[in-house]
Amino acid sequence: MTSTLAAHLLPWFDRHGRRDLPWQAPAPEGRRDAYRVWLSEVMLQQTQVVTVIPYFLRFTEALPTLPALAAASEDQVFALWSGLGYYRRARFLHRAAQLCVERHGGELPREFDALAALPGIGRSTAGAILAQAHGLRFPILDGNVKRVLARFHGIEGLPGTAPIEKKLWEHADAHTPRERVADYTQAIMDLGATLCVRSRPLCPACPLSEACIARREGRTAQLPTPKPSKVLPTRHTTMLVLRDTGGRVLLQRRGPQGVWSGLWSLPEAPDHDSAWRLAQNHAQLDDAQALAPFVHVFSHYRLAVEPLLFDGATAHPAIADNQTLRWCAHDEWPDLGLPAPVRSLLETLVSA
The missing domain is CATH 1.10.340.30 (Hypothetical protein; domain 2)
Incomplete structure (x- = not known):
């Protein structure tokens, strides 16, 4: 053999x-x-x-x-x-x-x-x-x-x-x-x-x-033995898109644990009410617009994302760029590690 x-x-x-x-x-x-x-x-x-x-x-x-x-x-x-x-x-x-x-x-x-x-x-x-x-x-x-x-x-x-x-x-x-x-x-x-x-x-x-x-033996469909199928659980999150009048977006570096660890992403909250409170901690804002929701599939679960756009946000003077938060212009995004669905969401806003 x-x-x-x-x-x-x-x-x-x-x-x-x-x-x-x-x-x-x-x-x-x-x-x-x-x-x-x-x-x-x-x-x-x-x-x-x-x-x-x-x-x-x-x-x-x-x-x-x-x-x-x-x-x-x-x-x-x-x-x-x-x-x-x-x-x-x-x-x-x-x-x-x-x-x-x-x-x-x-x-x-x-x-x-x-x-x-x-x-x-x-x-x-x-x-x-x-x-x-x-x-x-x-x-x-x-x-x-x-x-x-x-x-x-x-x-x-x-x-x-x-x-x-x-x-x-x-x-x-x-x-x-x-x-x-x-x-x-x-x-x-x-x-x-x-x-x-x-x-x-x-x-x-x-x-x-x-x-x-x-x-x-006609067993190509059975070999190798497939893993038992399972239903992926779905988790829900609200992503905050805070954009100032200059087009900069507030990004947050994710922690060392969990998915997308160490990457720059959008601030997240479990629901709209929490999202509003979190957004107000970072900037002065007038209104929010619900953007099209989307689902991103990981190997172990599905992430259902509801983006909220806070346009015309004014950063609080006390909130300065640091190691975990930064306001970024469009031309800075290529130099950052952004999760693909987050990058796609932001690029869609630019081209809209």
Whole structure:
């Protein structure tokens, strides 16, 4: 089975694999840049390639090296990341870069244990970096690879549980060849992203279809075993859009806990009455206008947002910009980490 998978997958990759992705560009010395590989791996977690590419290009243009990322402010990192979601990834990325400067001479370590110990870099991401940037033989097991292996071997059970995870890692290691490790790693990820997709996999075009147990037994729709469906709870909040006569909007940096931690957002209150009281603490105002409500879906709940616009607000002299509150003009927003729905709401007001 080991030789079957790699032997069929690599020729398919030579004909159909993705070779023009921006993080695949070789470094001047002829190998891929570990920093770019790392950045792409983190961005691609729970995000598709087509979405990641423009973010990757913008990020690497602004912060082309690991030391540049380490020296950047958190606001700059969040601003470049804004829209990708899962902002914890960006915070871990930033902290890991700083640790690399402090402990590893400004480079990602080539030792597996040291690399996997960095914030946000687990076993699979470390393996992907070492395989693709250095050609070292380490297996990977991201979501796409789990799906390929679960179907290929007919593995039942939730991939996230310890026994199934252990079994998948064993197969991932057994299938990883000793030659062309970087190509194999990209190939199995490409297969999961383009053919062995979650629903309606393109089995007739798959190079592994003849040996795939799920294909042979007609169980591609059942494997990997899906998580039990659950109804997401809905939370409600009122967002305050305080805008002064100059068009500046009051933003508030969120605390270290919860969603959007550390990002600049809009002040929030549980209801309209509380929103009015909070708004009056920050500015003198005359009236409020209810804006179109919207729902933003997180992985564990839905957030129902009712925005209230307080136009023509006059900031209280006692309320000065500080580390958690600041009045920002439109041309300052690109330099701040704003949650995507908040940025969209504010941009809609500007274009209205």
